[in-house]
Amino acid sequence: MPSRSHKTISVSSSGQNQLIDITSEVADFVSKSGVTSGVCHVYVPHTTAAVTINENADPDVVTDIIKGLNHIVPSNLGYDHSEGNSPAHIKSSIIGATESVFVEGGRLVLGTWQGIYFCEFDGPRSRKAHLKIVEAKERSGYMIQHQIELRVRYQETDQMGVVYYSNYLVWFETARTELFRAKGLVYKQLEDEDKIFLPVVEAYCRYRSPVRYDDLVKVIVKLTDMGKSRLTFEYEVKVGEKLTTSGETKHVFIDEKGKAVTIPEKVRKAFL
DSSP: OOOSSEEEEEEEOOSSSEEEEOHHHHHHHHHHHTOSEEEEEEEOOOSSEEEEEEEOSOHHHHHHHHHHHHHHSOSOSOOOOTTSOHHHHHHHHHHOSEEEEEEETTEEOOOTTEEEEEEESSOSOEEEEEEEEEEOSOSSSOOEEEEEEEEOOGGGBOTTSBBOTTHHHHHHHHHHHHHHHHTTOOHHHHHHTSOOBOOEEEEEEEEOSOOBTTOEEEEEEEEEEEOSSEEEEEEEEEETTEEEEEEEEEEEOBOTTSOBOOOOHHHHHHHO
């Protein structure tokens, strides 16, 4: 079975010096990996090629980069290398063989105008680039995790036969509540006995592929950050091993008057 964390892509150049935009292939690999937070590495295993990140909006930028490199590394310096491609080796060393891009929310964290380019300096050729994604296991000192299973009910689907978007937030709440219960904490007791509440102050959900009626889904919740009064949870919804949905919620502990309060010690201890 192919690895979802590593992929080799093929790149074909049509000119001696050429910058080829591979952003879409890298983004597709990241999307299919199922990783929501981490780093994607791009490595070029060639000594006369490279990889770089630069503007992909105006094609003149790519042309100017090639012009600039040709000016810095002229072809008529009387090089000793018998193959006659020393300028390509030098350009490869200048640009470099690797690039790393942050991944958040299952997507590449690139600027508005940024693209990832395979740099050919000795073409035309058939080349390769290796992609490797490394998941961030922890974003803070906490990574408490719990999982529940649910069978999709007919009433949870819409006219198109897929789960209605707001139901995912209900599933997130269910998984979060069971995480608390697994740690010996009960929402209702916190409200009734301790007079504290945990409202959602931020919510995010990304829909990758549809979930349908009668699917058996796994909802995974992770406590990823615990501050003075705030908790952050991340979620993954899977059918089998396929990641269909990811999300995040942030919560603040408040008292009966709606004022933020410090996380109760019994809650903090339960999650340490």
